[in-house]
Amino acid sequence: MSKLKSYCGIFLILLLIITLTGCATPAVNALGSNESQVKLRSIQTRAFDTVDKKKMMQTVISTMQDLDFVIDKADFMLGSVTGSKFLGQAVVTMSVTVRPRGEKQLLVRANAQYGVSTVEDLATYQDFFNSLEKSIFLTAQQVD
Amino acid sequence: MPYFLKRISIISICLSIVGCVSIPTGFLKPSEGYLQKRELQMRQYDTTDQVKIITSVAGVLQDLGFTLEDSETEVGFVAASKKADAVNKGQVFLVALLGGLGNNPQAVQQCDKSQVIKASIITKPSLDGKKTVVRVTFQRIVWNMANQINRVETLGDPEMYQKFYDGLSKAIFLEAQQI
Numbered sequence: 001m002s003k004l005k006s007y008c009g010i011f012l013i014l015l016l017i018i019t020l021t022g023c024a025t026p027a028v029n030a031l032g033s034n035e036s037q038v039k040l041r042s043i044q045t046r047a048f049d050t051v052d053k054k055k056m057m058q059t060v061i062s063t064m065q066d067l068d069f070v071i072d073k074a075d076f077m078l079g080s081v082t083g084s085k086f087l088g089q090a091v092v093t094m095s096v097t098v099r100p101r102g103e104k105q106l107l108v109r110a111n112a113q114y115g116v117s118t119v120e121d122l123a124t125y126q127d128f129f130n131s132l133e134k135s136i137f138l139t140a141q142q143v144d
Numbered sequence: 145m146p147y148f149l150k151r152i153s154i155i156s157i158c159l160s161i162v163g164c165v166s167i168p169t170g171f172l173k174p175s176e177g178y179l180q181k182r183e184l185q186m187r188q189y190d191t192t193d194q195v196k197i198i199t200s201v202a203g204v205l206q207d208l209g210f211t212l213e214d215s216e217t218e219v220g221f222v223a224a225s226k227k228a229d230a231v232n233k234g235q236v237f238l239v240a241l242l243g244g245l246g247n248n249p250q251a252v253q254q255c256d257k258s259q260v261i262k263a264s265i266i267t268k269p270s271l272d273g274k275k276t277v278v279r280v281t282f283q284r285i286v287w288n289m290a291n292q293i294n295r296v297e298t299l300g301d302p303e304m305y306q307k308f309y310d311g312l313s314k315a316i317f318l319e320a321q322q323i
């Protein structure tokens with residue numbers, strides 16, 4: 001019985017160590033990402049059958065506004081739009097870039113941050129592209 | 145098992161169950177009232193003159209005391225901000241009273257002190273191309289007396305939007321009259 005108790009004790013101490021070290025992140029985390037580069041790109045990028053960059057950017061902006069974002073910056077040449085929104089006390093920032101792909105398509109890439117963490121969830125980005133599709137009346141195509 | 149070990153183990157089990165803070169999902173889905181919000185934030189003007197509209201927008205922002213921060217006229221975008229006083233005397237009195245009763249003189253430090261209001265405006269042609277659509281959104285960040293951020297929020301007060309569009313209608317008229 002005392003053996004069982006000591007095993008229990010060791011188990012609990014291990015649990016305590018794991019708990020205390022669990023959420024630690026490396027000090028320099030500037031270029032870190034959990035997902036592979038290719039996978040992240042395919043989660044965040046869709047292609048649309050249009051070459052009207054201006055209209056696409058304006059649609060991206062109005063979609064972001066529908067999602068409660070306030071647009072902070074936009075640049076036509078770069079095709080970038082940056083916005084932020086508040087979720088409780090956390091800030092979500094999102095930047096979307098629009099650039100040509102070949103002669104007939106535009107690539108739209110979105111990346112979002114929730115507080116200090118990068119959003120890498122497929123469903124979250126899918127929600128955004130679903131709204132964008134509805135606004136521009138075009139189908140978002142998965143990019144390999 | 146010693147008493148303190150028991151206590152630590154209970155705490156650590158609780159912590160490991162709670163785990164790290166995770167990112168919520170579904171925050172890029174439109175909220176339920178987004179169509180009403182659109183109605184509140186959008187107006188259409190019977191003109192295709194984008195330049196006239198966007199210069200009027202810049203003008204009305206200045207009329208309202210905003211400083212222009214960023215713009216990209218190619219896509220019809222203007223961002224501006226304004227610092228303002230956020231002291232609510234009623235709130236200060238109440239908090240000071242409660243703090244005094246609760247023997248917490250520092251409570252007043254938690255009261256609102258100042259705020260920055262951010263506005264971002266988009267102008268674009270309407271779907272049929274015969275009108276110009278303007279959409280404005282306001283956000284504010286409020287600091288307390290101890291200079292910490294008290295809260296952040298998107299503003300949904302219809303009066304504020306109405307005031308902006310009243311100003312814009314006037315500004316468009318004034319621009320047209322070259323005043």
